[in-house]
Amino acid sequence: xxxxxxxxxxxxxxxxxxxxxxxxxxxxxxxxxxxxxxxxxxxxxxxxxxxxxxxxxxxxxxxxxxxxxxxxxxxxxxxxxxxxxxxxxxxxxxxxxxxxxxxxxxxxxxxxxxxxxxxxxxxxxxxxxxxxxxxxxxxxxxxxxxxxxxxxxxxxxxxxxxxxxxxxxxxxxxxxxxxxxxxxxxxxxxxxxxxxxxxxxxxxxxxxxxxxxxxxxxxxxxxxxxxxxxxxxxxxxxxxxxxxxxxxxxxxxxxxxxxxxxxxxxxxxxxxxxxxxxxxxxxxxxxxxxxxxxxxxxxxxxxxxxxxxxxxxxxxxxxxxxxxxxxxxxxxxxxxxxxxxxxxxxxxxxxxxxxxxxxxxxxxxxxxxxxxxxxxxxxxxxxxxxxxxxxxxxxxxxxxxxxxxxxxxxxxxxxxxxxxxxxxxxxxxxxxxxxxxxxxxxx
Numbered sequence: 243x244x245x246x247x248x249x250x251x252x253x254x255x256x257x258x259x260x261x262x263x264x265x266x267x268x269x270x271x272x273x274x275x276x277x278x279x280x281x282x283x284x285x286x287x288x289x290x291x292x293x294x295x296x297x298x299x300x301x302x303x304x305x306x307x308x309x310x311x312x313x314x315x316x317x318x319x320x321x322x323x324x325x326x327x328x329x330x331x332x333x334x335x336x337x338x339x340x341x342x343x344x345x346x347x348x349x350x351x352x353x354x355x356x357x358x359x360x361x362x363x364x365x366x367x368x369x370x371x372x373x374x375x376x377x378x379x380x381x382x383x384x385x386x387x388x389x390x391x392x393x394x395x396x397x398x399x400x401x402x403x404x405x406x407x408x409x410x411x412x413x414x415x416x417x418x419x420x421x422x423x424x425x426x427x428x429x430x431x432x433x434x435x436x437x438x439x440x441x442x443x444x445x446x447x448x449x450x451x452x453x454x455x456x457x458x459x460x461x462x463x464x465x466x467x468x469x470x471x472x473x474x475x476x477x478x479x480x481x482x483x484x485x486x487x488x489x490x491x492x493x494x495x496x497x498x499x500x501x502x503x504x505x506x507x508x509x510x511x512x513x514x515x516x517x518x519x520x521x522x523x524x525x526x527x528x529x530x531x532x533x534x535x536x537x538x539x540x541x542x543x544x545x546x547x548x549x550x551x552x553x554x555x556x557x558x559x560x561x562x563x564x565x566x567x568x569x570x571x572x573x574x575x576x577x578x579x580x581x582x583x584x585x586x587x588x589x590x591x592x593x594x595x596x597x598x599x600x601x602x603x604x605x606x607x608x609x610x611x612x613x614x615x616x617x618x619x620x621x622x623x624x625x626x627x628x629x630x631x632x633x634x635x636x637x638x639x640x641x642x643x644x645x646x647x648x649x650x651x652x653x654x655x656x657x658x659x660x661x662x663x664x665x666x667x668x669x670x671x672x673x674x675x676x677x678x679x680x681x682x683x684x685x
Contacts, residue, residue: 293351479573517542
């Protein structure tokens with residue numbers, strides 16, 4: 243197959259939206275407001291600097307005007323820290339990471355010391371999304387640590403995130419054994435969070451009911467499919483995926499680390515079904531956890547492994563740089579990055595109901611970003627060769643022609659995301675040492 247058959251160029255209009263001498267980090271979130279008039283971001287000083295950041299802002303896509311949505315009080319180098327902000331799909335409401343206040347040198351911003359905060363721009367109300375309770379007896383519906391990179395469901399009534407547990411962090415520090423494992427959780431708006439005891443300044447009352455949905459273990463048995471780390475998670479579809487029997491199932495896809503039957507570490511693609519009622523305790527143990535165990539998943543949170551790549555020339559999912567498994571908006575397909583037979587990172591797609599993955603990009607240099615899907619059709623965007631590309635797949639996962647919609651930049655675009663109408667793609671790019679926001683508009 244010739245190169246001309248695989249690729250073409252159809253340049254969209256690209257313009258820089260921000261110019262201020264600060265960073266404007268979108269962090270692979272849902273950054274467009276519901277009407278696509280604004281893009282939301284944080285102003286962290288560097289990629290890992292959420293703990294030092296005090297401000298959540300938005301920029302008007304048309305005129306570049308910026309507005310502060312939220313600013314923390316008493317911010318310093320130890321925190322509290324805010325970042326990784328995301329817009330509700332239908333309301334002028336944002337969610338973001340917020341470190342626990344107050345902070346100090348002894349208790350700074352950390353993975354296990356953060357919550358989700360929601361700000362309603364219409365009512366100006368700001369509140370904690372998830373509850374935090376680190377005092378025994380622990381509380382079902384509350385968590386004990388740090389929720390991170392919160393993602394709205396298609397209807398805006400759920401949030402998914404990664405999680406680290408404060409009690410497990412402390413137990414690992416005390417014993418030297420492995421307890422501090424990352425996993426995946428969800429919160430439901432329509433299930434009221436339980437009342438939390440405020441016996442310490444480390445407990446916080448949230449409004450949504452929160453649980454973990456994936457059990458992780460420190461030492462997976464070889465070949466068992468047990469998971470030691472669950473991360474890079476994403477909602478499946480706008481309303482879940484359709485099962486073979488025609489019913490719809492809410493679910494979250496994620497990357498999971500396991501150990502093969504040969505004793506080798508490997509990262510694969512998984513999916514967990516999320517039950518509508520997450521308040522029912524499952525067979526693994528209490529939703530609230532114990533002083534020596536993580537909170538356990540609710541009944542019906544069924545995990546399914548989708549990729550089995552041990553026999554590939556280059557097994558596993560790409561882990562050389564951070565990327566997320568993502569879903570087409572109809573819930574039919576998941577996308578991820580893996581190496582082809584030449585050892586080059588490419589886009590692969592797999593059916594959510596199970597099947598054989600299919601390679602859908604064929605570049606001679608590695609794909610450089612998470613794949614993002616169009617909000618209404620099976621079109622997806624990604625970055626390769628410092629350019630933004632779009633392509634499509636049909637019902638059989640056959641790809642079309644990859645189209646370069648931007649020029650080749652000096653530095654690679656990152657954190658790409660579609661507008662809600664699908665006619666724009668926003669992305670971050672470094673400009674003279676600052677992270678700026680650009681928008682590519684479809685002709």
